[in-house]
Amino acid sequence: MTDSITIDRPDDWHLHVRDGEMLERVVPFTASRFGRALIMPNLNPPVRNVTQALKYRSQILDSVPSNTTFDPKMSLYLTDSTTVADVVEASQSEHIAGFKLYPAGATTNSDSGVTKILGVMPILEAMSEHGVVLQVHGEVTDKHVDIFDREAVFIDQILLPLSREIPQLKIVLEHITTREGVDFVQSAGPQIAGTITPQHLLYNRNEIFRGGIRPHAFCLPVLKREAHRQALMEAATQGNPSFFLGTDSAPHIRGAKQSECGCAGIFSANAAIEIYAEIFASVDKLHMLEGFSSHHGADFYDVKRNTETITLINQMHTLPTKIDGANKNADDDLIPLMAGHQLSWMLQL
Ligand code: DOR
Ligand code: ZN
Numbered sequence: 001m002t003d004s005i006t007i008d009r010p011d012d013w014h015l016h017v018r019d020g021e022m023l024e025r026v027v028p029f030t031a032s033r034f035g036r037a038l039i040m041p042n043l044n045p046p047v048r049n050v051t052q053a054l055k056y057r058s059q060i061l062d063s064v065p066s067n068t069t070f071d072p073k074m075s076l077y078l079t080d081s082t083t084v085a086d087v088v089e090a091s092q093s094e095h096i097a098g099f100k101l102y103p104a105g106a107t108t109n110s111d112s113g114v115t116k117i118l119g120v121m122p123i124l125e126a127m128s129e130h131g132v133v134l135q136v137h138g139e140v141t142d143k144h145v146d147i148f149d150r151e152a153v154f155i156d157q158i159l160l161p162l163s164r165e166i167p168q169l170k171i172v173l174e175h176i177t178t179r180e181g182v183d184f185v186q187s188a189g190p191q192i193a194g195t196i197t198p199q200h201l202l203y204n205r206n207e208i209f210r211g212g213i214r215p216h217a218f219c220l221p222v223l224k225r226e227a228h229r230q231a232l233m234e235a236a237t238q239g240n241p242s243f244f245l246g247t248d249s250a251p252h253i254r255g256a257k258q259s260e261c262g263c264a265g266i267f268s269a270n271a272a273i274e275i276y277a278e279i280f281a282s283v284d285k286l287h288m289l290e291g292f293s294s295h296h297g298a299d300f301y302d303v304k305r306n307t308e309t310i311t312l313i314n315q316m317h318t319l320p321t322k323i324d325g326a327n328k329n330a331d332d333d334l335i336p337l338m339a340g341h342q343l344s345w346m347l348q349l
Contacts (some may be wrong), residue, residue: 004285004313004348009306010273010293012037012133014123014174014246019043021326025334026251027063028270031070033347035306036298038073038097038135042109046077050096052090059094069308073097073301075135079112079175080119083124090128097301098133098172099123103154104199105141105221106327107220108250108264115135117158124162128169133301134285135172139180139221148205151221152180163188172300175200175248177221179231185236185242188227195246196292198235198275199266199337204229216335219248236292237285244297247272253329254322268337271319275338277312277345311348318342 012030015037017023030037039060041047047056053074064070076082076090078099090096101120102113114120127134138159139150155173163171168191173181176194185194199219202228207217217223235243249272250265257263268275273293278287298305321340325332 002286005277005289005345006311007290008294009035009308009310010128010170010245011035011297011306012247012249012269013172013244013271013297013301014038014040014197014248015269016040016248016250017044018251019029019059020058022251022253022339023059024063025323025325026249026267026269027060027070028065028068028345030272031068032065032349033269033273033310034070035174035308036071036303038072038075041075041077041100042102042107044109044233046079046109046112047074047084048077048079049086050076051094053096054093075100077102077112078114078120078123078134082120084123087123087126087130087132091132096168096236098135099127100135100137100174101137102137103141106137106139110137114127117162121165123185127247128166131170133170133172135174138173138176147222148224151176151178154240155180155184159184163192164196167191170300172246174246175221176232176235177224178228182231186240188242190242191244192297193244194235195248195297196243197246197248197266198268198272198279199223199248200229200232200237201279202275202338204252205313215257216266216339217267218262218264219256220264233279233283235244237280237283237288239288239291241291241296241299243292244300245276246297253325253331253337254333257335266337267323267334270323270336271338271343272313273310274345274347278343312345313348314344315346316342316344318344
């Protein structure tokens with residue numbers, strides 16, 4: 001059994017950190033593990049332009065521990081009123097790594113999202129022209145489409161036509177959850193990639209109903225059948241450069257998750273790289289972790305690979321059952337992914 005593994009410092013290409021106290025609580029976890037993270041813009045109100053993103057970025061940097069280098073890359077929220085000038089400005093900032101397309105109503109804080117894809121075609125053309133990446137929440141919002149089919153239908157109805165119409169546009173299908181998502185990315189050219197979360201590698205949809213209803217296993221896109229999980233496992237661990245790490249770590253306080261209408265999102269930043277290591281090790285693919293975590297995303301986004309390294313040691317430890325907020329009120333806790341579980345891979349800090 002390997003005792004330790006050293007890899008180039010990984011990047012998290014899909015991360016939610018919110019703002020205010022929550023931001024201060026969660027950013028240090030990511031900054032101590034990852035060299036960069038792509039910060040999602042679904043605040044309320046959303047982060048729509050470069051000025052707003054740079055202000056948000058400096059708030060994030062204020063929460064990075066002083067002995068740590070961490071470079072947040074920002075995604076801007078695409079709306080019906082995004083302009084070509086917004087795109088051009090974004091293309092000129094090294095801190096901006098793309099625009100996020102949320103179909104309006106698809107998920108948490110997506111009300112300002114795009115209502116009709118046809119309405120933003122000129123903006124997407126401009127993104128293609130200026131080499132700006134489109135990050136996509138790939139689910140249709142039609143309430144008549146079964147929640148478990150929303151990704152597959154989005155690929156058919158929106159993504160395939162879009163990628164034919166604007167073939168040079170760089171697209172990341174975020175948090176893919178289905179075999180259809182894997183197939184779409186695999187059969188497309190190098191301009192199209194997919195991120196994969198730890199929860200979609202760990203669990204199938206049974207987890208949401210294991211012994212009762214489990215609000216902390218609810219995220220969007222929702223967990224799918226076992227066959228889809230297996231397709232994701234293969235995609236992540238086979239060394240294909242089109243797939244890379246994006247945790248979609250999304251902190252919501254316990255009070256908001258354990259409620260009559262619990263919100264979507266799984267928090268994993270406190271042990272993200274350790275959990276991916278555990279997942280890769282479980283199928284004897286630890287040697288594939290570095291490509292997925294540290295190289296493929298940087299190469300796709302055309303940024304230098306990180307030069308520092310991290311070391312994971314093979315040492316059993318127990319993950320925390322909760323992460324306290326400032327006032328230690330139970331409602332304000334975060335319940336992380338794999339709360340209270342044992343892990344055999346530990347980050348050497
Ligand atoms: O589960 C999710 N949580 N999915 C998303 O798309 C958004 C995220 C959040 O912001 O909490
Ligand atoms: Zn997300």
